[in-house]
Amino acid sequence: MIIARDIKDIRDAITGSCVTIGNFDGVHKGHQKLIQLACSRARRCDLTSVVVTFDPHPLRVLRPDTALPFITLTEQKLELLSQYGPQACLLLNFDMDMARLSPADFVKRYLVDGLKMREMIIGYDYHLGKGRAGNFETLTALGREHGFTVDRLDPVSIDGAVVSSTRIRDLVQAGSVWQACPLLGRFYQVKGEVVHGMNRGGRLLGFPTANLKLVDELFPKPGVYAIWVETGDEVFMGVANIGKNPTFENDALSVEAHLLDFEGDLYGRDIRVHFVQRIRDERKFGSLDELKDRIRKDSELGRQILAQPEAAIRLTQPDFEAP
Incomplete structure (x- = not known):
């Protein structure tokens, strides 16, 4: 084009x-x-x-x-x-x-x-x-x-309603990313550079995260999501937290993605995060051990969601429909 x-x-x-x-x-x-x-x-x-x-x-x-x-x-x-x-x-x-x-x-x-x-x-x-x-x-x-x-x-x-940008925006902001997918023909996605965060994911919790430099304007409702992460020619399962990390009393909105089955360094690289389904609300935990246990459960839930055929990522050029 x-x-x-x-x-x-x-x-x-x-x-x-x-x-x-x-x-x-x-x-x-x-x-x-x-x-x-x-x-x-x-x-x-x-x-x-x-x-x-x-x-x-x-x-x-x-x-x-x-x-x-x-x-x-x-x-x-x-x-x-x-x-x-x-x-x-x-x-x-x-x-x-x-x-x-x-x-x-x-x-x-x-x-x-x-x-x-x-x-x-x-x-x-x-x-x-x-x-x-x-x-x-x-x-x-x-x-x-x-x-x-x-x-x-x-x-x-x-689903009986006209497809519109307003309807999609409302669904994404409500965290209903799964329901927005048929309207978009793809999962809602954001893209950003991986930057250094607070260095807590791997060091404190044992779950390294990719912290996105926020560029996009529209983000799903704060919470934890099952995601696909696209980096270069590779795609990984993952879970992402959107919010302010209340356990650590942050003030700024952040998007932190934990890639399942990934080893390596993503700093300075652009990644694309495809939001598949919301898992839970963001919440404050009483201890690091409680938080780590919840992240383990979130990761397993994310893996189960993404293993479903209907959760397959759409990366190929779309088929054209005869008008």
């Missing part, structure tokens, strides 16, 4: 495109179907499939005081988008100048003149332009003027 941050970097390489546009926070099952439909339509019509998205997220500009944590930061979002087959991604810098563009101006400047758009695929609730005035009807009228068609994807529902 070619990534362009300026329309000038991609304009001359495209003779006609099928475009899907959105914020794609989480790149969830609804987003995946949208991208797959755009790619399928592009192949059928001999067009270039293009995903258009924004950095920063428009809410960061329009409502900077919002505390809403995003499911995927830009780097991970681009990585996930590429897995679903688009040939190009136009990552536009969203600022107040762009926010003031009318739907007609945005479509003409970026999509028609820039990407030579012939087909447009949008989500059922997508709006663009100043005041969110660019709805399906408005875009369809612009299509008649500029020579492109607009198709709208129906909502994608799982």
